[in-house]
Amino acid sequence: MDERVAVSRVLTAFVERLGRATLFLIREMGRMLIFMLSTFAWLARPPLRPFQILKQLHFIGYKSTFVVVLTAAFTGMVLGLQIYYTLRKFGSEAVLGSVVALSMIRELGPVLAALMVTARAGSAMTAEIGIMRITEQIDALDTMAVNPLQYLIAPKFVAGLIGVPLLVAIFDVVGIYGGYLVGVDLLGANPGSYWSSIESAVEWKDVYGGILKSISFGLIVSWVCCYKGYNTRMSAEGLGTATTEAVVLSSVLILIWDYFLTSVLL
Amino acid sequence: MAMIKLAGVEKTLGGQPVLCGVDLTIPAGKLTTIIGGSGEGKSVLLKHIIGLLQPDRGEVWVDGIEISRLRGKALNEVRKRFAMLFQGAALFDSLTVFENVAFPLREKLRLPETEVVGRVEEKLAQVGLAGMGHKYPAELSGGMKKRAGLARALVMEPEIILFDEPTTGLDPLMAKTIHDLIVAMHRAFGFTAVMVSHEIPEIFSISDWVAMLKDGKIVAMAPSADFQRTTDPAVLEFIAVGGMVTLKP
Numbered sequence: 001m002d003e004r005v006a007v008s009r010v011l012t013a014f015v016e017r018l019g020r021a022t023l024f025l026i027r028e029m030g031r032m033l034i035f036m037l038s039t040f041a042w043l044a045r046p047p048l049r050p051f052q053i054l055k056q057l058h059f060i061g062y063k064s065t066f067v068v069v070l071t072a073a074f075t076g077m078v079l080g081l082q083i084y085y086t087l088r089k090f091g092s093e094a095v096l097g098s099v100v101a102l103s104m105i106r107e108l109g110p111v112l113a114a115l116m117v118t119a120r121a122g123s124a125m126t127a128e129i130g131i132m133r134i135t136e137q138i139d140a141l142d143t144m145a146v147n148p149l150q151y152l153i154a155p156k157f158v159a160g161l162i163g164v165p166l167l168v169a170i171f172d173v174v175g176i177y178g179g180y181l182v183g184v185d186l187l188g189a190n191p192g193s194y195w196s197s198i199e200s201a202v203e204w205k206d207v208y209g210g211i212l213k214s215i216s217f218g219l220i221v222s223w224v225c226c227y228k229g230y231n232t233r234m235s236a237e238g239l240g241t242a243t244t245e246a247v248v249l250s251s252v253l254i255l256i257w258d259y260f261l262t263s264v265l266l
Numbered sequence: 267m268a269m270i271k272l273a274g275v276e277k278t279l280g281g282q283p284v285l286c287g288v289d290l291t292i293p294a295g296k297l298t299t300i301i302g303g304s305g306e307g308k309s310v311l312l313k314h315i316i317g318l319l320q321p322d323r324g325e326v327w328v329d330g331i332e333i334s335r336l337r338g339k340a341l342n343e344v345r346k347r348f349a350m351l352f353q354g355a356a357l358f359d360s361l362t363v364f365e366n367v368a369f370p371l372r373e374k375l376r377l378p379e380t381e382v383v384g385r386v387e388e389k390l391a392q393v394g395l396a397g398m399g400h401k402y403p404a405e406l407s408g409g410m411k412k413r414a415g416l417a418r419a420l421v422m423e424p425e426i427i428l429f430d431e432p433t434t435g436l437d438p439l440m441a442k443t444i445h446d447l448i449v450a451m452h453r454a455f456g457f458t459a460v461m462v463s464h465e466i467p468e469i470f471s472i473s474d475w476v477a478m479l480k481d482g483k484i485v486a487m488a489p490s491a492d493f494q495r496t497t498d499p500a501v502l503e504f505i506a507v508g509g510m511v512t513l514k515p
Binding site for chain 2: 131132135136137139140142143144145146151
């Protein structure tokens with residue numbers, strides 16, 4: 001009898017915890033959605049803040065260029081290496097360029113560039129907004145009747161939506177040249193075949209899919225990272241947790257969303 | 267005449283009741299100081315007055331307008347009459363001192379730049395920061411940050427200014443300088459001032475009215491000169507620790 005009571009207690013506690021976690025998750029998702037919609041609503045209202053947007057573009061876009069170029073070059077080079085040896089087994093080295101380019105444009109470019117932006121700029125965004133929350137700078141904006149979503153968050157959204165696709169474009173180009181460097185210059189594949197296979201295999205649909213992905217990833221990075229910073233708990237530990245959560249959640253959402261988008265676009 | 271009135275304000279944060287029915291009237295044009303122990307909810311009370319927090323129950327009136335249910339544009343209209351000096355000054359890290367002080371002018375009034383420059387430099391000079399406009403907040407000492415925050419609060423010439431522990435973390439000399447500045451500005455511009463402070467006995471010489479927050483309620487409020495005559499033992503004990511009166515054995 002006692003054993004049955006104990007089991008029932010454990011089960012009840014488990015269900016309670018599960019219920020609490022589910023409710024928390026639903027509430028958090030709702031808050032995140034409201035945060036995004038409110039930001040877009042504020043974005044549509046004047047004043048437009050071109051200087052703030054340029055400042056954020058410089059931070060998210062320009063300052064991420066180096067790490068994106070580095071990642072793209074080595075990703076392209078390792079792709080060239082791996083794919084060349086795989087294709088050689090079948091005597092199909094001529095299509096090396098198209099395989100590298102399609103991998104870059106459809107998948108690797110958008111995903112890896114977005115992950116790099118998350119790591120470099122996303123985490124910094126969360127930390128910056130979080131510190132502003134902790135030091136009451138966001139409250140100060142409110143007291144001056146300046147909406148923080150409009151002044152602080154909306155420019156970061158715009159910068160994410162513009163900056164990430166541009167970085168992805170750079171990533172794709174550098175990656176394809178990285179593949180060329182290893183496949184053609186080092187391993188001896190035919191340069192004419194490399195470029196012509198790209199020309200014949202890459203369609204507008206592939207480029208369009210890559211752009212669509214990069215825009216949505218740009219939104220995910222700025223949305224998640226800004227939300228986590230804006231709602232950080234008022235302590236150093238809270239800020240650390242918010243930054244970690246922002247990077248993990250952005251990265252996971254990018255990968256999940258990539259799968260769904262790919263399954264729709266193919 | 268009352269400028270601000272709180273009636274039965276209750277607030278629970280993180281499951282802990284912080285304000286438990288605060289009734290408080292702030293007279294117009296006077297400097298009222300709210301004292302009380304750490305964690306009693308004095309800053310929370312200030313944030314209710316400016317609408318940064320909404321009460322769970324009760325009402326907050328500002329010059330005849332009930333603001334606790336206001337949102338968006340209507341709340342912003344009321345906030346334009348306020349300024350607030352935060353505990354840590356809350357200067358924007360990415361802006362210089364000049365840009366911080368100019369911020370509300372540029373955002374709200376959209377004045378010609380020459381007028382912005384003139385007004386900002388005037389305020390910086392008034393708080394003793396002339397020539398410091400190019401510095402970033404990280405390059406300033408605690409006292410200078412508070413003075414820059416005070417300049418930003420004053421630049422819009424608001425009707426009401428809230429001071430959240432303006433001298434916390436400063437040495438006694440700098441604390442006196444900040445107090446003197448607040449009093450001088452209050453006399454010069456005649457705004458309604460609400461200050462949260464621990465600085466006993468200094469606050470008795472600068473405030474017109476003093477109120478004490480304890481256990482989530484205002485337990486005493488009186489003109490500064492009369493405040494020491496309260497019979498509430500908790501208030502007497504608090505003042506005594508600050509060296510204002512000697513407790514009888």
